[in-house]
Amino acid sequence: MAINSIATLQEYQYFVKTGNNIYYDTGSVGINNINPTYTLDVVGDINFTGGLYQNGSLYGSGGGIGQDPLDTAIQAAVFMIGV
16 A cells, blocks of 8 residues: 555545554554454465564464474473473
């Protein structure tokens, strides 16, 4: 979305433009969702390049979000039996 005119700025009055960036700092943003319940609430597929971060740390690995379920189960078993 490009904000290039006063009319466009009035249409998106809740967004703040700083240089080449825009931001929204009140409430939640929904993409394909008119009632977002999270800060960013997306309904549908998401495609992105780069890393996914949680609290500044890389989250998950290639092929999906989070750890491999088998790896998680093995780690839990090792913890329970104290190996």
